Structures are given as C-alpha cells and as structure tokens.
Amino acid sequence: MLRTLFSPRLLGMHLLAIGVLVAFTILGRWQLGVFQESGRPHAATDPAPVAITSLAAPGERVPPRAANHRVTAQGTFDTARQLLVADRAPDVEAGGGSGTGYWLLTPLRLADGTLVPVVRGWVPAPGDPAAAAPSGPVTVSGRWQPSEPSDFARPRAAPLPAGQLATVSTAELINVWPGARVRDGFVVTGAPVPGGVRAVAAPPPTVAGSFSWRNLAYAAQWWIFAGFAVFIWFHYVRDAVRAARGARSDDGAEAASPALGASPQA
Structure with a gap:
C-alpha cells in the first residue's frame, strides 16, 4: 500500500491537492478579511x-x-x-x-x-x-x-x-x-x-461601514471548493489503492493456476 501511495503518479496528486487546498484556503481568508473590513467605520x-x-x-x-x-x-x-x-x-x-x-x-x-x-x-x-x-x-x-x-x-x-x-x-x-x-x-x-x-x-x-455580504459568500465558496478538492483527492487515491490490490490478487491467482491444474507424473 505504501508503495502505491508514494508512487510518482500519486505523489503528483498529493502535491496538487496540497497546493489547491492552501490556495483556496488563503483566497477564502482574504475574502473574509474584505468582508470584515467593509463593516468597520471609515x-x-x-x-x-x-x-x-x-x-x-x-x-x-x-x-x-x-x-x-x-x-x-x-x-x-x-x-x-x-x-x-x-x-x-x-x-x-x-x-x-x-x-x-x-x-x-x-x-x-x-x-x-x-x-x-x-x-x-x-x-x-x-x-x-x-x-x-x-x-x-x-x-x-x-x-x-x-x-x-x-x-x-x-x-x-x-x-x-x-x-x-x-x-x-x-x-x-x-x-x-x-x-x-x-x-x-x-x-x-x-x-x-x-x-x-x-x-x-x-x-x-x-x-459607519456596511458589510459586503457578497465577499462573505465568496469566502464560503472558496472553502467549499477546498473541501471538494479534498473529496476528489480522497476518491482518486482510494481507487488507485483498490486497483493496485486487485492487480496483485490477479497476479497471485495466475501464479497458482498451473500448480492446481498440473497432472501427476508417472
């Protein structure tokens, strides 16, 4: 399993997921800051x-x-x-x-x-x-x-x-x-x-400032996107691990088949 998780293909997926998660979290925090600033007196x-x-x-x-x-x-x-x-x-x-x-x-x-x-x-x-x-x-x-x-x-x-x-x-x-x-x-x-x-x-x-509710919605939107990115990453990794396990099972079955079907020697 560890070999599958740290394969070059999945390593790229891990890095991409981390980058997307950090970027979307920062963007959401920025929009939240704009929302908070809009309500302050100016x-x-x-x-x-x-x-x-x-x-x-x-x-x-x-x-x-x-x-x-x-x-x-x-x-x-x-x-x-x-x-x-x-x-x-x-x-x-x-x-x-x-x-x-x-x-x-x-x-x-x-x-x-x-x-x-x-x-x-x-x-x-x-x-x-x-x-x-x-x-x-x-x-x-x-x-x-x-x-x-x-x-x-x-x-x-x-x-x-x-x-x-x-x-x-x-x-x-x-x-x-x-x-x-x-x-x-x-x-x-x-x-x-x-x-x-x-x-x-x-x-x-x-x-007095007036809150910009649109920016609050933008913040929630970015964080929802971050959650969706985690969801996609999880399913992608899960499918890759299942596929690797299935491939190993098939290889083991093929290796055992000749031994089971061999005829006794005189």
Missing part, C-alpha cells in the same frame, strides 16, 4: 471649516452629525475660568508619552458673550507653566466634539480638587461657570500649542 469627506456659531444658536443642541467637523471661532480666552480635565492620557499621535495628565479646558468668549469650551492641549501636571492661556483676541481652529457622558470617567475614591473636572459636559460646565451662556459641546484644537503644551489628537469624521 473616513468620511472632511468638509471645509465653518464658524462655530453656524452650528447652532446659543442654548441649542448641536446636531450629532457635526461631530469631528472642523470649526473656527474668534474671541478672547477667559483665563479666570480655565479648568483641568483629569485622568487624560497623552496622545501618541500628537507626540505624547506615558502616564496620565490633564486637558487644558479654557472657555473662549465670543463677540456675542457666549462661551465655547476649548481643549487647548495636554499638560502632565496641574502647575505646569505651559498651562497659561494667551491673552488678547485669538482665532481658534479645531474640531467640534459632543459633550462627554457622565459615566465616561472612571470611578474615583475621592472628589477632584477645585478647578478640575472628570468629563467635559455642557450640563456640568453651566453649573461650574454660573451666569455664563455656554455653547453645546467643545472644541479640540488638535494643533501644537506654543509654550510647551502638547496637542490633543482630533480625528476626522467617520461614517
């Missing part, structure tokens, strides 16, 4: 920057579709109301390191008197000299972000010190900045800030 068209005042009127909610869109605003930083958002990791993409630090949350006072919360950057410690906000009129460019949910922050054993927050929430900022008209959401500048403040990454907008 970058959307990044529209031109718009004035933050055009997103919504003061006191109104900004539509969620505006998340991560580029905005501009002109005004002066209200340095007396600056806050620190605790337990924020530096962004690797923006040149950050390890550990946790603080976001610099400084309100920008617009010409109409409303305040726009602006994340100007990241500092490692509350007393960092780079935390000082610039004075005078400024133009801020960044990406608008919706308010963070209250359960976004990790649980704490003790309350934060005065001047620090766990989340950037419009509802909370209205209470922290009494008497101020706070616009919905906040702006992340996303660009390096002079004075040593590290930038906070602001990703572009994304859209």
Whole structure:
C-alpha cells in the first residue's frame, strides 16, 4: 500500500491537492478579511471649516452629525475660568508619552458673550507653566466634539480638587461657570500649542461601514471548493489503492493456476 501511495503518479496528486487546498484556503481568508473590513467605520469627506456659531444658536443642541467637523471661532480666552480635565492620557499621535495628565479646558468668549469650551492641549501636571492661556483676541481652529457622558470617567475614591473636572459636559460646565451662556459641546484644537503644551489628537469624521455580504459568500465558496478538492483527492487515491490490490490478487491467482491444474507424473 505504501508503495502505491508514494508512487510518482500519486505523489503528483498529493502535491496538487496540497497546493489547491492552501490556495483556496488563503483566497477564502482574504475574502473574509474584505468582508470584515467593509463593516468597520471609515473616513468620511472632511468638509471645509465653518464658524462655530453656524452650528447652532446659543442654548441649542448641536446636531450629532457635526461631530469631528472642523470649526473656527474668534474671541478672547477667559483665563479666570480655565479648568483641568483629569485622568487624560497623552496622545501618541500628537507626540505624547506615558502616564496620565490633564486637558487644558479654557472657555473662549465670543463677540456675542457666549462661551465655547476649548481643549487647548495636554499638560502632565496641574502647575505646569505651559498651562497659561494667551491673552488678547485669538482665532481658534479645531474640531467640534459632543459633550462627554457622565459615566465616561472612571470611578474615583475621592472628589477632584477645585478647578478640575472628570468629563467635559455642557450640563456640568453651566453649573461650574454660573451666569455664563455656554455653547453645546467643545472644541479640540488638535494643533501644537506654543509654550510647551502638547496637542490633543482630533480625528476626522467617520461614517459607519456596511458589510459586503457578497465577499462573505465568496469566502464560503472558496472553502467549499477546498473541501471538494479534498473529496476528489480522497476518491482518486482510494481507487488507485483498490486497483493496485486487485492487480496483485490477479497476479497471485495466475501464479497458482498451473500448480492446481498440473497432472501427476508417472
């Protein structure tokens, strides 16, 4: 049997079956990867920057579709109301390191008197000299972000010190900045800030992906073909082994026939 299995003809069949099986398995895995990738969010068209005042009127909610869109605003930083958002990791993409630090949350006072919360950057410690906000009129460019949910922050054993927050929430900022008209959401500048403040990454907008079910069908098709190739290989080898056994049986029968039919000698 081993001689038959390792005959030149069957060796070629073995190699062909292995090659087909590997190729079809890889092709199926590739189509499965295309299917999985199609369902992931992908970058959307990044529209031109718009004035933050055009997103919504003061006191109104900004539509969620505006998340991560580029905005501009002109005004002066209200340095007396600056806050620190605790337990924020530096962004690797923006040149950050390890550990946790603080976001610099400084309100920008617009010409109409409303305040726009602006994340100007990241500092490692509350007393960092780079935390000082610039004075005078400024133009801020960044990406608008919706308010963070209250359960976004990790649980704490003790309350934060005065001047620090766990989340950037419009509802909370209205209470922290009494008497101020706070616009919905906040702006992340996303660009390096002079004075040593590290930038906070602001990703572009994304859209939800839609699964390409056709690629999933292609993956299943390639794997079915692989199974069919194994089926053909098995039957081909089985038939070859049966044929070899039959040939040996016939040879043995022919060799035994003369002895059985011989006449006795005198």
